[in-house]
Amino acid sequence: MTLTYEGRFDRPNSMGDTKTVGNALHQAPSESTIQAHETRGLKDLLRDSDSSFVPLLKSKTKEARSFSEVLALNTLRKRASQTNLWPSSKSTLRLAIIGGCSLRPLADLIEHFTIVLGDVNLQLWTGDYDNYISEIMDEDSNLYAFKPELVFVLPSERRCRYTGRLADPLALQEAEANQAVTDILGLIAQIHDRSGASVVVGNFRLPPYFDPGAMRNSGLSSEYAFRKYVNYQIGLNLPAYAHICDIEFLANRLGTVRAFDERTWFESKQPFSTDLMVEVAREFALLAASLKRATKKVIVLDLDNTLWGGVIGDDGLEGIEIGTTSPRGEAYRDFQQTLLEISKRGVLLAVCSKNDHDKAIEPFLKHPEMVLRLSNIVNFKANWEPKSENIRQIALELNLGVDSFVFFDDNPAEIDIVKQFVPEVDAIWLGEDPSTYATTLKDCRHFEMRSVTKEDLERVQLYQQEAKRQELQSTATDMDAYLSSLEMTATISEFTPIDVPRITQLINKSNQFNLTTQRRTEVEVRALISSTDHASFTIRLSDRFGDHGLIAIVVTKIDGAELLIDTWLMSCRVLKRQVEEATLNEIVRVAKERGCERIVGTYKPTAKNGMVRDLYPRLGFAPGDLADETSTYILDVANYSPSKTKIQVAEPAGATI
Amino acid sequence: MQQSEVLERLQGVFDEIFLEKVVVTPELTANDVSEWDSLLHVSLILAVEQEFGIRFRVGEVEGTKNVGELADLIAKRTEKK
Structure with missing residues (x-):
């Protein structure tokens, strides 16, 4: 006997080409001597039949990222089972693994992760190399004789490609891609119909090579686009008894260059690089465990x-x-x-x-x-x-x-x-x-949504009805409808000590939507809070996509019957959202509250604030003194009727205390 | 690198991988070690590649008859660098 074996070796992650990929995982594997040393610690515990072997092996397995470490842990666990140091679990899983590739040592990694992370006894049956189609189609096959509860199927990746010419009509490409989807879904359905088993299907990696360049994503004729489409369609059409082991995602997360290793395919028909093999095995085990166990609450x-x-x-x-x-x-x-x-x-x-x-x-x-x-x-x-x-x-x-x-x-x-x-x-x-x-x-893996509930489905129907209603009411290009759909809420607040740093930051940073570019220090801003001659406020804006934070600031000075707008600035990312109108409504409200009859707005041009040159006239102010350096505009409080906006104005959080 | 030096470093790798003590000699083959199955072989070759900072070419290891020949291959690869 020579060193010739069916199961063959794989690419180490310390080789040169992985360096060009960068650090794809923050828990990147490392073959350090520390790891080896701790595995040796496990060997000692095993030899001494020390019960702390079990928790240590579990935590090592959770953290393990390298192929050789997982294999070493697997060997240790097997030895511990032989000496009864490894505890037998209450539940047993009958698992079959089939596919278009060599299934060992992938199955051994899966066995280890499933037993250790899933806390089950495992009865494992693996199909022959690339024999999955006949194993599924033949109802007398060993697959069904095994009576699996769960079947993990890895369809052939190499056959998942467009067989025509790169520049064929799109309709031809689509027809072939849809056929590939139908075939895989058909196999999944047969497994379930014949065995009653749940099915986990592994989807496809996207190739890491540049070829065919610009054609990669312009149709479905490239392997890249073809597999991406097939993965997507399988996901959309998956029956409730089936689940996806998302190999596309796992390979992307790792970096596709690192997820591929052609040598192992040529030598022993291994489906993945060793690094990806570890990730797929772990993912499958977590998936299998989650089918049996509740998630964290x-x-x-x-x-x-x-x-x-x-x-x-x-x-x-x-x-x-x-x-x-x-x-x-x-x-x-x-x-x-x-x-x-x-x-x-x-x-x-x-x-x-x-x-x-x-x-x-x-x-x-x-x-x-x-x-x-x-x-x-x-x-x-x-x-x-x-x-x-x-x-x-x-x-x-x-x-x-x-x-x-x-x-x-x-x-x-x-x-x-x-x-x-x-x-x-x-x-x-x-x-x-x-x-x-x-x-x-x-990344903690505890709060993932496993499936869609009945309530979720009802909600989908509700949304669909709502969408139809809205479709009838307005077109998507209607600005008013767009603003309504944002569900904006503005929170207006007087200056507060907590906001002083953010206010100061904006006052000294804003250039474009800034009428006077009046800068102030933190001490000066703080002084405004207690000044009886000034009335100042901030506006926060949120919409259904999230919170924009503090986005507008107004400082006014009360001078008898006049309210002078000393500072008015706004963050440009909320332009054209009617925040300007809502701000003026508030300025007028403050003016009335302070008994002012007129509001005087000032525009001081700078190299950067041209966008607000016409703000005051646009909002209904009458021209006052117009000059190159400073222009003033006047608004009669009595003649102003508040602008209607799509922004709902809310009380600040602290106001109710 | 001399074969003896490679064998010495291989002994370290074998000590990491095998649970039982396996003494590395040029004549050693997989057949001599019960633990050395196809699965362990994958792991062993990977560890060897990492230890020596090399990557075997497709089909290369298959052509070696025993650990001595493997050591010669490793010596050849490390010299090429």
């Missing part, structure tokens, strides 16, 4: 340096970093936004923070840049008890098992305590850079 959150930057107890409402004023503030805001979106899927949010309760709730009540409000939090624990105790208490009060909880904190010590005292909770350390928080949440 509750997110428990720390506050300081988790939802905002800084410590509320030390830095106070004005000192914490949240919102669009600073890059860090934006990152925390984005994390909150992601939490809010996940909560809309039905996941509950709870707070567990070492803080004084009254201090801790203040940002939720009063900070204008917070995305999360108290109404989004189902249970709020801010005290000085251990977090492990608090989390158990929250579970008790919500009447949910702690095993449905996920805990996020920036403090590794708190993560450690929760891991130690409430091991059922998945405690996730957010790290030290808030710009990664939202991504960590989106």
Whole structure:
């Protein structure tokens, strides 16, 4: 016997060409000596029949990214099963894997991940190389004799391509692509009809090579476009008993150059590079586990340096970093936004923070840049008890098992305590850079939507009816209808201490929509808050696509019967949204409140603010003194009737306190 | 690189991959080691490539009869660099 084997080797990830791809995964695999050393630690535990072997192997498997490490862990696990160190699970899964490629060692990786991450006993049957079509079509095949509960099918990627000429008519290309979709869906249906099994279908990688250049995405004749179309159509037409193992996505995430390795195809008909093989196996295992197990239901959150930057107890409402004023503030805001979106899927949010309760709730009540409000939090624990105790208490009060909880904190010590005292909770350390928080949440794999519910389907019908109604009412090019559809809400507020940094930033940064380009320091802005001669306000705007934050600022000076507009500026990204009109409505309201009869607007031209040269006349002001350097315009308060806008004006968050 | 030097480094790789102790000699073949099945072979060759910073060409390893020939191939590849 020689070194010749069917199962062949694969490309190491340390080779030169992967460097050109860049770091596709932030948990990029590394064949470090540390890993090897810890595997050796597992070997020692195994030799000593130490029961801590099992949890250590589980956590190593969760983190493992390299092919050889997963294989080494698989071997260790098999040995542990032989000596009964590995526990037998209560549930068993009968899994069949079939496809148009060599299925080993992929099946061995799948076996390992499914047993370890899915906590099941596995009965595994693998089909022959590229024999899946006859295994499915022949009702007496070994596939059906095995009586699988779940079938993983990997259709032939090489045959998923257009066979005609690159420049054929599109109709021909479409016909062939649709036939490919029909064939695959037909095979999936046959598997289910004949065995009753659920089906997971692997879709197709998109090729990493440049050929055929400009033709790649201009029809379906390139392999790239053909497979992209087939993947998409399979997804759209998938029956409820089938699921997609999204290999297209996994390969893209990894980088397609790294996901392909032609050598292993030529040598042993391996479907993927070793790196992608690991990702596919893990993904399949998580998918299989999720079909049997409920997803997590509750997110428990720390506050300081988790939802905002800084410590509320030390830095106070004005000192914490949240919102669009600073890059860090934006990152925390984005994390909150992601939490809010996940909560809309039905996941509950709870707070567990070492803080004084009254201090801790203040940002939720009063900070204008917070995305999360108290109404989004189902249970709020801010005290000085251990977090492990608090989390158990929250579970008790919500009447949910702690095993449905996920805990996020920036403090590794708190993560450690929760891991130690409430091991059922998945405690996730957010790290030290808030710009990664939202991504960590989106990559944690706990809150993914597995399927569409009946309510979702009803909602779809409702939307369709609504869409029809709107279609009848207006055309898409109608500006008024467009503005209505944005569902804009403006929040108008007097200047507040919290907003001073953002106001100062805008006053010194805005050039285009800025009538006077009057700059001010933070001290001067702060002075405006208490000045009785001035009336100043800010406007925040949000619409159904999200929150634009603080986008307009007005400073006025009251001079007897006249109200002088000292500063009026606005962020250009909300131009033509009727914010100008809404702002003037507010200026007039303030003028009336202060007993002013006339409003005087000033335009000071600069090299950059030409866009607002005609703002005052356009809004109905009469010309006053017109000069090259400074022009004034006058509006009689009594003659002004408020403009109707599509913007709904709301009270600021702090106003109700 | 001398064959003996390659064999020495291969011993380190084998110690990582096999659970049981396998002594690397030029005459060693897969047949001599019960653990050395097709699956482990994939893993072993990958680890060898990583250890020596090389990539075998298609079909190359298939042509080697024993670990000695594999070592010669590795020596040839590392010299080419």
